Amino acid sequence: xxxKQLMENKKCFCDTGLWFDDxxxxxxxxxxxxxxxxxLMRSRYSAYATHNADYLMQTTHISERAYYSKAEILKWATSxxxxxxxxxxxxDETVEFKAYFMDLNSKPQIHYExxxxxxxxGSWYYVDGKFE
Numbered sequence: 001x002x003x004k005q006l007m008e009n010k011k012c013f014c015d016t017g018l019w020f021d022d023x024x025x026x027x028x029x030x031x032x033x034x035x036x037x038x039x040l041m042r043s044r045y046s047a048y049a050t051h052n053a054d055y056l057m058q059t060t061h062i063s064e065r066a067y068y069s070k071a072e073i074l075k076w077a078t079s080x081x082x083x084x085x086x087x088x089x090x091x092d093e094t095v096e097f098k099a100y101f102m103d104l105n106s107k108p109q110i111h112y113e114x115x116x117x118x119x120x121x122g123s124w125y126y127v128d129g130k131f132e
Contacts, residue, residue, distance in 0.1 A: 013049035014042035015085045028055055033124070037117035040124040041095040042085065048099075049082035061118055061125035079104050093117050 012023035019025075024046035026032045027039070034040035040059060047055040053074040060068055084100040099111040113129040 012042075013046040013082060013085070016042065020046070028052055033122065034059075035124075037093055037115075037119075037124055038087070038090045038095055040117060040126065041087075041090075041097065041115060044126060045082070045085045045097075045099060048077045048080075051077045053077065059124070059126055061120070061127045064127060080109070081106075093119075 010020045012018050012020045024043040027043040053070045056073050081102040086098040088096040096114045103109050112132040115129040116127045118127050
């Protein structure tokens with residue numbers, strides 16, 4: 001069964017309560033551009049949950065891509081079971097969040113990040129994050 005078929009009629013991974021096709025699926029499958037930093041952050045979380053390393057690389061700012069490896073992103077995305085996204089705060093160019101997941105040993109983990117985004121040439125991009 002195709003990945004798209006598996007996503008149909010499923011709630012979005014980013015915890016908006018919307019259907020995937022009406023939320024992050026617009027960006028991950030239909031090539032629409034996120035209209036805000038928060039929408040991009042949510043779609044990037046969904047990209048981890050759906051193992052979409054291409055999207056994660058494409059939405060990372062060009063100045064930062066050299067620091068990331070598609071293979072490493074995919075390895076981290078697939079080795080964890082993504083459970084929940086909690087948005088703590090957001091502004092025009094920042095998003096503070098917690099991503100909850102189970103690691104390879106089925107141990108609950110929380111990834112905290114204060115992310116910075118940049119709007120350039122009509123698109124939002126992830127620049128960097130501060131972690132705890």
